[in-house]
Amino acid sequence: MLLWLSVPLRQPHCRNSSLLKYLYSTSTNDAPIENIRNIGIIAHIDAGKTTTTERMLYYGGYTRRIGEVDQGSTVTDYLPSERSRGITIQSAAITFPWRSHRINLVDTPGHADFTFEVERSLRVLDGAVTIFDAVAGVEAQTEKVWRQSRNLARLAFVNKMDRVGAGFGRTVREIRSRLGARGVVMQLPVVNRETFVGVIEVLEEQILVWEGGDGSHVTRTNLMDHLDRDLREEARKARESLLETITELDGQLMNKFLVLDDFSKFSMSDIKSAIRRLTISNSIVPIFCGAAFKNIGVQPLLDAVIDYLPNPKECFPPIIYDADGKQIANLGESCALAFKVIHDSKRGMMVFVRVYNGTLTRGMVLQNTTSNTKEKVTKLLRMYASDAVEIPEISTGNIGVILGLKETCTGDTLVASRKPSSIRLQNIPVPPPVFISVIEPFSASNSKDLDIALVNLLKEDPSLTVSRDEETGQILLSGMGELHLEIARDRLVDEYKVKADIGRLRIGYREQVIQDSITQIKVVDREVGGKRVRAGISASVGLTTGSGIQIDGNEFDLEIPVELQSNFSYQELRNAMLTGAQAGLLRGSLISLPIYSSHIKLSNIQLFPESTLGAISSAARLAVSSVVSSTETVLMEPVMSVSVIVPESCLGGVIKDISGTRGGQIECFNDATEETKFEQFHAYTPPDHTWNGQVKEMGRPRVIKAIVPLKEMVGYSKFLGGLAAGRGSFTMVLHQWQRMSRERTKSCLKELRGY
Numbered sequence: 001m002l003l004w005l006s007v008p009l010r011q012p013h014c015r016n017s018s019l020l021k022y023l024y025s026t027s028t029n030d031a032p033i034e035n036i037r038n039i040g041i042i043a044h045i046d047a048g049k050t051t052t053t054e055r056m057l058y059y060g061g062y063t064r065r066i067g068e069v070d071q072g073s074t075v076t077d078y079l080p081s082e083r084s085r086g087i088t089i090q091s092a093a094i095t096f097p098w099r100s101h102r103i104n105l106v107d108t109p110g111h112a113d114f115t116f117e118v119e120r121s122l123r124v125l126d127g128a129v130t131i132f133d134a135v136a137g138v139e140a141q142t143e144k145v146w147r148q149s150r151n152l153a154r155l156a157f158v159n160k161m162d163r164v165g166a167g168f169g170r171t172v173r174e175i176r177s178r179l180g181a182r183g184v185v186m187q188l189p190v191v192n193r194e195t196f197v198g199v200i201e202v203l204e205e206q207i208l209v210w211e212g213g214d215g216s217h218v219t220r221t222n223l224m225d226h227l228d229r230d231l232r233e234e235a236r237k238a239r240e241s242l243l244e245t246i247t248e249l250d251g252q253l254m255n256k257f258l259v260l261d262d263f264s265k266f267s268m269s270d271i272k273s274a275i276r277r278l279t280i281s282n283s284i285v286p287i288f289c290g291a292a293f294k295n296i297g298v299q300p301l302l303d304a305v306i307d308y309l310p311n312p313k314e315c316f317p318p319i320i321y322d323a324d325g326k327q328i329a330n331l332g333e334s335c336a337l338a339f340k341v342i343h344d345s346k347r348g349m350m351v352f353v354r355v356y357n358g359t360l361t362r363g364m365v366l367q368n369t370t371s372n373t374k375e376k377v378t379k380l381l382r383m384y385a386s387d388a389v390e391i392p393e394i395s396t397g398n399i400g401v402i403l404g405l406k407e408t409c410t411g412d413t414l415v416a417s418r419k420p421s422s423i424r425l426q427n428i429p430v431p432p433p434v435f436i437s438v439i440e441p442f443s444a445s446n447s448k449d450l451d452i453a454l455v456n457l458l459k460e461d462p463s464l465t466v467s468r469d470e471e472t473g474q475i476l477l478s479g480m481g482e483l484h485l486e487i488a489r490d491r492l493v494d495e496y497k498v499k500a501d502i503g504r505l506r507i508g509y510r511e512q513v514i515q516d517s518i519t520q521i522k523v524v525d526r527e528v529g530g531k532r533v534r535a536g537i538s539a540s541v542g543l544t545t546g547s548g549i550q551i552d553g554n555e556f557d558l559e560i561p562v563e564l565q566s567n568f569s570y571q572e573l574r575n576a577m578l579t580g581a582q583a584g585l586l587r588g589s590l591i592s593l594p595i596y597s598s599h600i601k602l603s604n605i606q607l608f609p610e611s612t613l614g615a616i617s618s619a620a621r622l623a624v625s626s627v628v629s630s631t632e633t634v635l636m637e638p639v640m641s642v643s644v645i646v647p648e649s650c651l652g653g654v655i656k657d658i659s660g661t662r663g664g665q666i667e668c669f670n671d672a673t674e675e676t677k678f679e680q681f682h683a684y685t686p687p688d689h690t691w692n693g694q695v696k697e698m699g700r701p702r703v704i705k706a707i708v709p710l711k712e713m714v715g716y717s718k719f720l721g722g723l724a725a726g727r728g729s730f731t732m733v734l735h736q737w738q739r740m741s742r743e744r745t746k747s748c749l750k751e752l753r754g755y
């Protein structure tokens with residue numbers, strides 16, 4: 001008997017109905033913590049994160065129609081620059097229901113320039129769905145986001161199974177060999193006359209075929225009733241291997257097996273609980289497949305989010321420090337981490353938080369233990385991408401938005417306690433910027449608007465840096481990459497309506513001190529607001545020694561005699577001296593670039609009755625800038641660690657180009673599928689019929705690792721796109737700052753000076 005059932009896999013709509021939204025927001029506000037899932041969608045650029053998210057929102061009942069990336073109509077990519085470029089730039093947080101659970105989902109950007117954006121989102125999530133493009137397999141940026149998400153429980157979704165050349169089995173092999181994951185096959189693709197139509201659910205032994213349209217209707221049949229013997233045999237092998245693997249890895253299931261002595265006697269709930277435990281402990285990664293664009297496979301993925309990803313109580317606890325920077329075990333107070341700050345023209349500063357303990361309520365005063373300030377919560381919101389619903393509280397395990405905080409920055413810890421608190425959640429480290437662009441306001445009257453816009457932009461994105469060249473008055477905006485700065489520039493003009501000229505992008509070269517300087521003393525003695533201020537300090541610079549206070553790549557050695565600490569506290573003196581010294585490092589002697597990787601010593605501080613912290617800071621700046629301007633320096637440039645993945649037929653071309661034209665150093669090149677940098681995990685791998693044709697045509701994917709100066713990588717994606725006919729991908733991260741050779745210095749100086 002052929003059993004089939006056509007079931008709608010969709011929840012009722014709730015978007016655009018304010019009543020439903022209200023009911024939803026209040027009824028689920030007290031959702032038990034067990035019913036919350038805080039998850040991220042991560043992947044290489046273009047794998048289909050936004051497309052998959054869009055289907056999740058639709059089936060979850062949040063939207064009435066499915067938005068498309070290519071038509072600029074998605075919910076989560078709502079910034080004008082995202083819609084016009086078809087890419088995700090900022091992580092969008094959205095809440096929607098599935099099977100009586102609340103999913104707080106963050107769709108993250110895939111481009112390497114937005115790594116920090118991914119990093120800060122992952123910090124507050126408990127689980128992730130990693131999306132793979134079934135044709136491209138594990139791509140360069142996938143490796144990076146995989147490493148970034150190593151503390152999270154993860155599911156894998158092999159998307160784009162409808163494309164010619166899709167390789168489910170190959171991608172499964174790559175997930176194991178390249179990412180070192182114990183990937184277990186939960187589904188097999190079902191292909192009808194060369195068209196991908198559905199999946200076999202290995203555990204349930206059922207075939208799901210999507211009926212087209214919006215993907216809401218799915219036909220479910222028993223696998224055992226299917227006529228194709230090969231398909232049944234393949235599914236049997238997959239199931240056996242899955243049960244064997246989880247029994248071997250999970251103690252509880254193994255104990256059951258020792259009693260029952262037969263896999264077939266396990267109950268479905270025993271099996272699913274074991275998969276859940278193993279996924280949460282990061283021992284396995286369940287692998288699913290589908291084609292989000294064709295509306296196939298997304299509902300079972302949502303089921304898996306509920307079934308296998310952890311609730312906030314089940315995930316790794318946050319890392320907490322006390323006032324002395326010592327790690328502590330428990331959060332005694334209501335506490336949240338600000339992981340994102342957005343400036344909204346209507347709502348003001350929106351601070352996205354994850355609550356780790358207790359409950360935040362409207363009107364509460366929060367201590368910011370990072371900046372030692374206190375601020376009042378005026379409103380609390382739950383976000384639906386660009387829409388928001390006001391809520392009375394945000395409880396443990398939840399993600400939400402606070403309004404009313406003006407001073408809070410990304411990475412700050414917020415504590416709700418009447419007693420002074422000093423606990424801090426682990427901060428989110430900001431990577432050093434490598435590209436730079438000059439910004440000049442059209443007129444002096446535009447200058448104030450520009451300053452305000454930059455302050456807000458920086459609060460939103462701490463991986464941007466602004467500095468001001470005191471001599472030329474120029475404002476310099478630095479960022480992580482070409483796209484990152486281009487988008488920052490677009491946002492300044494389009495969103496903040498800033499009237500300014502924005503110069504072309506260049507690499508943010510730096511200068512390094514290469515000799516020990518003589519010590520110079522500077523005394524500030526002037527009138528400020530009718531009052532005399534006076535302070536003096538000595539400075540010297542030299543090569544790094546590995547000791548001292550490390551800030552932004554330089555090391556600072558401060559001599560603060562004990563007897564001076566009576567006027568100002570040690571901390572006040574230290575901060576004033578460091579602020580001044582850093583400002584004095586902006587112009588090296590060679591070509592006025594910031595000083596990097598150097599040692600700065602401040603000593604012989606002279607205090608007078610008229611001394612103020614401002615005067616001490618000014619004296620430090622003058623002493624350092626004066627000593628820097630008369631000390632020999634050399635140019636330094638960012639050198640990147642590059643990973644390129646291309647079909648074998650392009651391998652020679654890529655290697656020749658990197659080691660020749662671009663002056664890079666090839667470190668290794670491997671077969672991407674068979675690369676065995678991890679202990680091999682042997683489990684069932686499905687066969688691939690479609691992939692073989694592609695192999696003949698262009699060859700297996702190969703990975704090339706190289707060290708290349710950033711300057712030589714500018715425009716590389718265009719080059720690679722041409723060489724590998726769209727089948728190549730690359731990613732790069734800062735390897736180190738390196739002194740430039742004489743040759744490179746010559747050509748760089750020519751470029752910078754323009755002669």
Ligand SMILES: Nc1nc2c(ncn2[C@@H]2O[C@H](COP(=O)(O)OP(=O)(O)OP(=O)(O)O)[C@@H](O)[C@H]2O)c(=O)[nH]1
Pocket residue numbers: 043044045046047048049050051052069070086087088089108109110111159160161162163290291292293294
């Ligand atoms: N054929 C096919 N195309 C898909 C599928 N999923 C996504 N796409 C297409 O792939 C392209 C990229 O999709 P996105 O959803 O923007 O990918 P993304 O991972 O969010 O991209 P970024 O946010 O820019 O990193 C779009 O043109 C989609 O229409 C799929 O299942 N099949």
